[in-house]
Structures are given as structure tokens and as C-alpha cells.
Amino acid sequence: MRFCCPFLNGDGRMGVPFILRAINRGDATNHQFAQLAGKGGMPADCIEKADPAHGDGWRMQQHTVQMPNPFARGLDGRRGFLVVWVVDIGIGQAGHGFLLMRGGARGFGVSLPQLRPARKPGPVAPRAASRYRPRVLAQPPPLRLDDYDFILPEHLIAQAPIRPRDAARMLLVRPDGLEDRGVRDLPVLLGPGDVMVVNDTRVIPARLHARRGQARVEIMLNRHEEAGIWHALIRNARRLKAGDELTIEGAEECTARVLDNPDGGAARLDFGPDQARLAAALEKAGEVPLPPYIARPDGPTAEDASDYQTIFARRPGAVAAPTASLHFTEALLQALEARGVARVTVTLHVGAGTFLPVRSDDARAHKLHEEWGEITPEAAARLNAARAAGGRVIAIGTTALRLLESAVRPDGTIQPFRGLTDVYLLPGHEFHSADALMTNFHLPRSTLFMLVCAFAGDQRMRNAYNHAVMQGYRFYSYGDSSLLFRAKDAA
Numbered sequence: 001m002r003f004c005c006p007f008l009n010g011d012g013r014m015g016v017p018f019i020l021r022a023i024n025r026g027d028a029t030n031h032q033f034a035q036l037a038g039k040g041g042m043p044a045d046c047i048e049k050a051d052p053a054h055g056d057g058w059r060m061q062q063h064t065v066q067m068p069n070p071f072a073r074g075l076d077g078r079r080g081f082l083v084v085w086v087v088d089i090g091i092g093q094a095g096h097g098f099l100l101m102r103g104g105a106r107g108f109g110v111s112l113p114q115l116r117p118a119r120k121p122g123p124v125a126p127r128a129a130s131r132y133r134p135r136v137l138a139q140p141p142p143l144r145l146d147d148y149d150f151i152l153p154e155h156l157i158a159q160a161p162i163r164p165r166d167a168a169r170m171l172l173v174r175p176d177g178l179e180d181r182g183v184r185d186l187p188v189l190l191g192p193g194d195v196m197v198v199n200d201t202r203v204i205p206a207r208l209h210a211r212r213g214q215a216r217v218e219i220m221l222n223r224h225e226e227a228g229i230w231h232a233l234i235r236n237a238r239r240l241k242a243g244d245e246l247t248i249e250g251a252e253e254c255t256a257r258v259l260d261n262p263d264g265g266a267a268r269l270d271f272g273p274d275q276a277r278l279a280a281a282l283e284k285a286g287e288v289p290l291p292p293y294i295a296r297p298d299g300p301t302a303e304d305a306s307d308y309q310t311i312f313a314r315r316p317g318a319v320a321a322p323t324a325s326l327h328f329t330e331a332l333l334q335a336l337e338a339r340g341v342a343r344v345t346v347t348l349h350v351g352a353g354t355f356l357p358v359r360s361d362d363a364r365a366h367k368l369h370e371e372w373g374e375i376t377p378e379a380a381a382r383l384n385a386a387r388a389a390g391g392r393v394i395a396i397g398t399t400a401l402r403l404l405e406s407a408v409r410p411d412g413t414i415q416p417f418r419g420l421t422d423v424y425l426l427p428g429h430e431f432h433s434a435d436a437l438m439t440n441f442h443l444p445r446s447t448l449f450m451l452v453c454a455f456a457g458d459q460r461m462r463n464a465y466n467h468a469v470m471q472g473y474r475f476y477s478y479g480d481s482s483l484l485f486r487a488k489d490a491a
Contacts, residue, residue: 205286
């Protein structure tokens, strides 16, 4: 983009052409700078130029400054840069500099010092380049939620898993096209040296019904914080305040005290130091927190208690299953092992925030709840060794991918991780940790649909979902699967 102002005039004001351009990493050569500068009437990088209207006493020296641009993306999905022309104005033996400081759809502004003519016009010796500390005030452009909407016939929403689990269909999404396969084809699609990353979290019966006096509330446990204290989402939370005591229906011996005033339907609850009492109450009165699109008017069934649990489940703490793993059976794991495909286990306790819709028109304004995760040093070492040996990292589920991206360095090295993450993977994100992603089909206008678009490319995933609808694939937690290969031009 090019912005022009009048040249220096008699009242001490000055303007020069500016050029602002987003370029890809590695694209910043002096030759290109010079080309762009030439189009705007500016000299090439680090070249002085006299203003003909005012003689050699008024000289301009141009420098280029390259800075990360958080809202620009190249076609290869890598971060772009802002290239800003910085102009030094030499006035006699003195000099002034100014820099374009603000950008965006609302325009650009520049601050100029008051200029005075030199006492004795004449040639000026080149001055050492000044140090500038540029800052970008522009915000990334909005990410319109409407752009991630699609029509899904209700009959395609799976209400129960297919049996056996590995009999589900799987849509292969490569950069060069789509292919209808099955989950049982996974050993053929992967190869020796590849490593799958699976999430071993175990779903707990986290939905509880409680009373405060005669008022009823519904509690969805979200995240365990410390001994006896849980972060929870509460329906009818407006009725509650700090200090209120809640009695669990069906397990009246278990109570919880509200520690702080609910904010946005969320609050911290203290169940007391006896964790065994809470565990017993969950087994006695808790419900499996099925997603709202699985219709169970009378509550979850006995089959749901096992169907909504993966074969890898070991560590209790999740309120939602990592549903991509629901497709695995012992027979499939044996076939993958025979193929030479390794498996690494990580933990991410999926929180209730996964069910929350995006309510802002700009998806960037949405906030994810923090979730606890762990990548052990041993797991990180195995992943890095596999990558160094030429193997591919296959994230089984978006939960595994989010945890990996929370722990990866820009060079692709996975670091050990233990703690909370609220990483939010939107189109524009540059992935470093995984080469492929196995995942189910997600809701329209959801953070997870935007995640797969970020990983494999917006248009590619729109085409894939249109194909899945036309071919009758089953959607959501109990539905069919897809295998996405990371596209270099995903952005």
C-alpha cells in the first residue's frame, strides 16, 4: 500500500511517500526494497537523496526496517513481515527521523518534528544510521465467524458409535485431493518410523445436580485446581454468590462451598479436603457429560459410560472425550504396531469449555478455558528422535495437537510440558509439531472447525466438509473420522 502526502512546503510541514508491504520470510532483499521504493519515488535502502525543491541542504536518507507482522500471512502459511520505510531528514548538520507508527483499515499516521531550514545550505556528510524501535499498533484483522459456517443435515449427527469402533469411515484429506477410506486403513496410510500421539485422559462423571436451599443448579466440573477445589461451569449461576453452600442431589453427604462470585457462569467450588468423598459422590450421582448434540432426554445410558471412553484412557480428569481416539481397537493397535508405527502418550484433561459456542462475531475475541496437560521428558525425547530419524508425527485428535503446539519450539523441537494451556489455534497459526492430524468432523462456527482449517487450509477443509455431507459421513463425537495432512499453504 502506498500513502502520499504533499512535499515540504513553506510552513514547515513535510510529507513523503510511504510504502507498506507484507512479504514472506526470506523475501526481504535489498533489490526488492529498491523496486518498491522506486515505485513510490523513494531511493533504495540506505541511499541519500536531495530534495530538488530545496537544494542539498535538505536531504533524505532512507532505511528499511523489518518487523514481525502478526496479521500478515504468506501463501506458504508462514508469518509475514511488515516492511516500513524510515526516512531521515537531514537539515544542515542536524537531522530528524520519523517512522510510520500505525496501520490498519482506518489509515496510517505519522508524527513529524517541526522543521527549520539550515543556516547555511550546502552538501551534508552522510550521517550514521539512527536506531529505531518500531512498534506496530495495528491489530490483526477480524476473523469472521460467518466464514466458518456450513449447513449440516441433522440426520448426519451420530447418536451412537458404529460397532466395532474401527469400522468407521475415514476421509483422507491431502493437499492434492480427497479420498474415501476407512479407519482400518490407517496402518496402510502410515509407515515405519511414524509416531502417533494419543491422549490418555479419562472422562469423569462430571455433571452434577445440586441445591442451594430450594434453588436447583447444574454443575459441570471443569478443572481440578488443588486439593478439593474445582473450577466449574454452573447453570443458573446468577442465583449464587460467594459463601453459598451447595448440596449434591443423590449424594447429600457431599457439599460444595462457592469460593467466589460466579463470572460468566463459572466459579470455583470447594468440596473439602476429603477427595475420596467427592470421588464416591461422582460415581454415585455424577453423569457422563455427553455433548449437547447427543440427544439423551433421560440422561446418558449405560452404553454411553463405556462408549464415551477411549481405549487409551488412564488418568481421570476430563469432562469430554478426545473423540478421535474412540475409533481405536486392540486389533487396530496390533496392526499399527506390526507396521512399525510407534505410539507416544500425553495427557490433556479436556475441559467443559470445549462445549461453549463462540458468541462473538470476531472469532479472535473468543477465549478458551485453561486445561491441564503434561508431556513427560521421555515422551518429548521420543517425539524428537522420531522426527530426527525422518518419521512423521501424527496427532490423534485436536486435544493432542493443542498440547503439542503448547510445547513446541519454532524449529519443531518438542519440550517437556506440565501445566495449564489455553492455546487457541486459528487460521493464520503456523504449526510446527505435527505432520498429520486424525480427527472427527466438527460443528460449524466452532473453534475446532477453525482449527482444522488452520491446519489443512480453509478452502481445502470447506471442500472436505462439503464432500463429507454429500457422501453421508457421520459427524461429531460418535461419528466418522478424517486424516488431515498439514498443508504448507494452509493459511
